[in-house]
Amino acid sequence: MSDKRTTVDDIVGELRSGMTIGIGGWGSRRKPMAVIRALCRSDLTDLTIVAYGGPDVGLLCATGKVAKVVCGFVTLDSIALDPHWRAARQKGQVGVMEVDEGMFFQGLQAAAWRVPFLPTRAGLGSDVLSINPDLKLVRSPYGADSPYLSDPADADVDLVAMPALRLDAAIVHTNRADTAGNGQILGPDAFFDPLFLGAADRRFVTTERVVENGALTDEGPLSSIVIHRMMTDGVAQTPRGAHFTANPPDYGRDEAFQKEYAAAAGDADIWTAFAERYLNVTEAEYHTHVQERSAP
């Protein structure tokens, strides 16, 4: 069996400017932040980021990596709005394909199932259709005379055809993974991480700890191993790699750090100091600086 172990830097080394990249997690929860930090210090640019957006989106916008974001929202959960995202949008620095968060789910699902679209009611009547003028409707081919029509109200009905959100690459962060590329989520919610991997050409898992193939069942129940090795190309161990987002049961959100991150928006000097200390540094130095920060 192939050994899929790699490093965060090698993952970023496989990415190219202009790529469409899916990021797992949700809001400020279990985001692959070690990779986000590596992206911030890379020379990549012009990325399209596809995410249930949190500080991943804010940081990449603040460091000028992003051309466009595909999302239904960007939030820090305990702080409703990410001020870095807000600033990038209000200054017109990034484009957005804003869709309903269920449409987003269906876009990933369509890509993972290799169909061009999936139909949904979500979006009908809303400005999602006017702000994304390339989105199309699809008419149900089942009319009143069809033996397959179960609800008469649905005869010839128009629905939104949510297009497949195909990704050049996807990155998710898990609590554990094994050398073969299986991933384990010990927290309460896998979010849409398996779908991000399913929708992508290059599939990467970062994790708190890599164990031998077969040893994940020592870490948690079989039902928590929701990512299997057919879904992954590379696995990188990076402890506290989701910091400062929540990654239970390994650690919760670092609320104090998140506040500092949010406060760094809107003032060039404060942002420069934040970037010097936390972004223009190695991952090891980052964690040292975070520790120094919280020391009494």
Add this chain to the structure above:
Amino acid sequence: MSDTHGSADIGVTRAESCVIACADAWRDAGEIMASPFGNIPALGARLAKSTFAPDLVLTDGEAALMIGAPPLTARPDELQREAVMPYRSVFDVVWSGRRHIMMMASQIDKDGNQNISAIGDHAHPKVQLVGVRGAPGNSVNHPTSYWVPDHNTRSFVEHVDVVSGVGYARAAAAGAGATRFHDIRRVVSNLGVFDFETPNRTMRLASFHPGVSVDDIVAATGFSLTIDANVSETRLPTPEELQLLRDVLDPKSLRDRDVKS
């Protein structure tokens, strides 16, 4: 302001009237998921589940369904859970229709359109808000209500800037796919309760909270409301409801942070 007549003797606060108005949104809802956003709607849902809507299903705010209606400040380790409900499963519930959400609205208009996406032109927003979230899908799949804690002419507007949650006229124009399960039930604000029980499905004043006058509401609304001659005050909580709210669900009075008396 009008006098506070009926409410004065038991000292019902404005926040408490708002909680009652939210709770009543889930009356007779049956076995469905109540998804409240904000402290006041959350208290309303818990009050409803504790009293007249015991079959309601509430999440723990993370990825599970919780038993009972614990205090708002209960810690995660104090909650009892009955089933898992990760985000991916929430969409199964949304699209099954077994849900009544109460979302917030940065803007709401006469037709019941809601905006949480952006203020101004979406391509060049004056103010970027959180994003449309699930509002487009929620509003055409299951009953949807809104909570607006700060009722003024900037939140109650003639036309919202970006239609996130879909109102009646827009749903009708979009056709049967949108209208099949579309049902905007009510809007609760810090001033009153509003519904769409009018011939052309535009917003009507359903009740005004104790201590608020109809004139106050008209002055704070950026479009013309339908106001029936016999419009009445938002009902008062029963003594049992008030005791539950004050002593069990919200002893630290988080409700007063969201709505001042």
